[in-house]
Amino acid sequence: MYLMRGMAALAMGLVVVSCNKASFDEGAYQKAKEQESQEQFVNNVMGGQQIDPNQTWSTTNPMDVSVTASKTGVLKVYTANPIGNRTASLYTVNVTKGQNVAFTVACPSNLTNLYVAVMNEKGQIIDMTTIDAKAEKAEVDMNMPTENTRAVVSRRAATAPAQPTFSGRPTMPTIYKNTLAEAQAAGALNAKNGIANNGTYYIEGASYTNVWGIDVQNTPLTMYFDGNVHFGGNNYQNGGTAFCVTTGSTLKLESIRNGLVIYLAPNATLDLTNIEWAKLQNSNSAIYMNAGSRILAKKLCLVNGVTILNAGGTISCSDYLELDNQTLLYNEGTVECTNTNTGSNCGIYIHNTDAELVNRGTVTSKSTLILAGGGHFYNDEPGITNVTGLTEIQNESDKWMNDGVYTSGTFKCTDTQKVYNNCRLTVTGKFTMAGSASNFVLNGDASVICDSFEWNSDNYFFLGSNSILSVANELKSNNGNWEYGFYQSGDNYSVISAKSITTDYPNSQWRAWYSGKIYVDTDSHFDFVAMNQTQKNIYYTDDVVFTKKQGTASVGWKESKCKPAYGTPDNGDDGGDDGGDDDPIMYYYYAFEDLGAIGDFDFNDVVLRLSAPENGISTVQLCAAGGTLPVQVVYNDANVGREVHTEFGVDVSTMVNTGYETKAFVTLGTVTIAADADMANLPFGIVVTGNDGSSVKVTREVEHTGTAPLMIVVSGYDTGDDAGKWFWARERVNISIAYPQFGAWGADVENNTNWYWNYTDDKVWKY
16 A cells, blocks of 8 residues: 555654664554654754745756757757866767757756856867756757857958057168277377368277367267267257267267267277166167177157167166157177166157067166057067056057067057967066057967956957967956957967956947857856857857866967967877867766654655766766675666665665765666656655564655655755765764755745755764
């Protein structure tokens, strides 16, 4: 009678206590103890609260899902965003592009969203969307947002700007001599005897240490300085005047004028430190520096067509270096600005039309490097540039390009159109895309390495084949309009790698835009949200692949001058990883009371777990046997395995995995799960044999809604190190002691739905 008509009464009428089941009387409890059992459960487990009439004693709700796949791969339904989370899949099925699959998932009732993803063979995400976990059914066409937006994008496709060009190397003049002897041999005269127009003269430091009264206003005039000469007074220079400092000599000036050409022989020094603001201007002015030569200045300003060729020397400014309007500083040596302050009149400032610095040596600014109003900067191979503070390109007519190695504290593009990185750019702080429709081009086999990346307004970031944007921490993307975002071109994949990818506006359209062959490689990406069938908060083309863990894109790049090492070789097929750790398995736990003599309500007399379906197959495992009566697991009235204690290899009086004997879980076999089956309501049960030989069957089919249960079904934990697991109560521990919120959930099925996440640590059995 217990197997059919009596099952409803059995669910609410039996006193279920303790696990020391020494005796069993088949008929004693059926009627006499119905009320007592109900009262004991309400008092001992519910704390006096009445059971919610809608309580089914399952932590899940069934949801009917229909998905039309946009890609061929493995479709998975996740409990949390699989990017950056160790999260278990509720359902797994192979799909082909355009195929519709329909199935039922047992959705944990504490969730608000489910994530539907299609994976490639490496376990990386090639398509993903979200669905409302509170809905009874969901219909998803993964083609529609992509197809509709692609039509718009094809009409407005962004293209990278042309690579900018820069000035070539100026010609070093050969008319000037490097030594005094050479100058004298060429006809140079001693200036102490007087000077005349169009003449060539010299001043020796040995006889003229301080020279104040020589008038050099006549032009053209060539003056050689030999030794250590302090040249001052009321002199001025007009077009055609040349000062030549001989090898190893030093010229210290008190003023510097228009139209002056300065030639520094090897190891010569031009000392401008007595001039508060040394300004050299007009197209007749130039400075030519040979190897080992030096310019020492506080503030050095080049204006209106001035050229400096530094062929292996050092330009050292203690405060400020300014290039203004059609000037050129071509550096093959060292340029350094040692001022550590920030703001105006600090660092290196390149501004106005065609003001240009080309570096093939070393440029160092302890402060900033700023381009504005048409300034140009080119860090050419083998150039090295180090900026302690901010590098900023402020204007659409500015040109900045790096073919060498460039390091900056922060880096900012504002309204830029001609910014090109062809090698390695390292930003120790934040990289910022600002302004409106700014461009940044990261060419093939090059890299940008930064601590953080912030995208403000609508801008473009172009990537070439095998390039990498590597962000140590947060990449924040706040695009908001069509087409603006990351664009990749070329045959091979590029990588955008960040610890996390976030946005300030997760529920607004197109906050991130990925187009082309891009690995989006991150530990955490803001959730995918579809506002409707044509608008999402994230756009990505068919080629885009999302990894679930930073550092696992399928590329393996060795360290080079232009790129950091990336990826760990796997099986040698492409040099990349296989997408990180495998997903944990989601299990559904069927926890039974076996109708023994004393009711302790620990729900560990038999614990089974069923894996979430994978292509319609679920594995059945025996996890615990906390009772001491013979028990047989059944499925649709058919025995599954042997008696549970026998399966564990112990005597029937031995309790397993509840706090005494520890055994490995036993796989009892697999079952085929229908697509519309609810994992929380499968026909699993137990048949308990009493000491007198009678038996009782407890299954999910017993009427249990709103009454004291003989069995509960608990889904595994959604995420984290224990994803897929559930920890049942230890032996003789009331489940409401192990899980303090269990009673409140029993009284109100809509609240405390995550009760099984909140356990008392020493009251549950962990594994």
